[in-house]
C-alpha cells in the first residue's frame with residue numbers, strides 16, 4: 205500500500221493525540237515530567253484500548269501528551285517529531301490541528317504556543333499547516349475568540365484555518381455561532397467537528413455557521429436532507445475510521461455508512477484523527493477502509509485526491 209499510493213495526505217490529525225512513545229520520552233526529558241518507564245506502560249498511557257469502551261476513556265489519553273506540551277521547547281519538539289514521522293510514512297502534506305488554549309497551563313499565551321508549533325514545522329522541512337482548534341465548553345468564550353483572532357493573524361504563515369473540537373454532546377455546535385460569525389467576518393476558513401457524538405442536526409448547524417469542511421460528519425447519513433446539503437454545497441467530510449470505533453460511533457468500519465455518503469455525492473476524505481490514541485496512521489486507515497468495503501485501488505486513489513482537492517492549502 206505504501207509503495208502503491210504516492211503523495212499520502214492527512215487533513216484531520218490532532219497533534220496531542222499523535223505523540224508517539226519516542227516523542228513522549230523526549231518531551232519527558234525536556235520538561236522533567238516523568239512518563240512510565242516500561243515501553244508497554246507508556247504505550248498504554250498514550251493509547252486507547254482497542255474497540256469501543258467509552259468516550260471518557262478515549263479522552264483521558266490526551267492528558268499525558270498535553271501535560272508534556274506546556275513549554276515552547278516541548279511544543280516545538282513534539283511538532284517537529286510528528287512532522288518527521290509523517291514524512292517517514294510517505295506523506296507529502298498534512299494539516300495538523302491542536303487547541304492553543306490547552307497549552308497555556310504554565311504561563312504561555314496562545315501566541316507563544318502557535319509560534320512554537322510553527323517553528324516545529326519549519327525545523328522539520330515537512331510540508332504542513334496548522335489548524336487552530338477552539339474548544340467546546342461554557343467558560344472559555346474569550347479563549348475561543350482569541351483563537352479565531354490569532355488564526356487571522358497567522359493565516360498563510362503555517363496556519364491555514366480554525367476548528368471547533370471537544371465534547372459535542374455536552375456543548376452543542378449552535379452554542380458557538382458567535383465565535384464562528386467572527387471567523388466569517390475575518391474571512392478565516394474553518395472546519396467543525398460535527399456529526400460524531402451528535403446527529404445530523406449538528407452537521408446542519410456547522411454548515412449554517414459557514415464551515416467549509418466537517419470533521420467526522422458520519423452521522424449526516426441519518427438524514428437525507430443533510431446529505432443533500434453537504435453534496436450540493438460540496439462540503440467534504442473528514443472521515444476517521446478507527447477513531448469512530450474507539451468513540452463508539454459504530455462497532456466496525458464495515459458498519460459505517462460511508463458508501464451511502466459517497467453515493468449521495470458527498471466528498472469523503474480518510475484521516476487518522478489521533479495516531480497514538482487510536483494506534484493508527486493514514487496507511488492503516490486506508491487499508492481498513494479498503495478491506496471493509498472491498499474498494500479497489502482506484503477508489504482509494506480518489507479518496508486521496510479528494511483530500512488534496514479539499515486541503516486548506518493546495519499543493
Ligand SMILES: [Zn+2]
Nearest residue numbers: 218397419477
Ligand atoms: Zn478530531
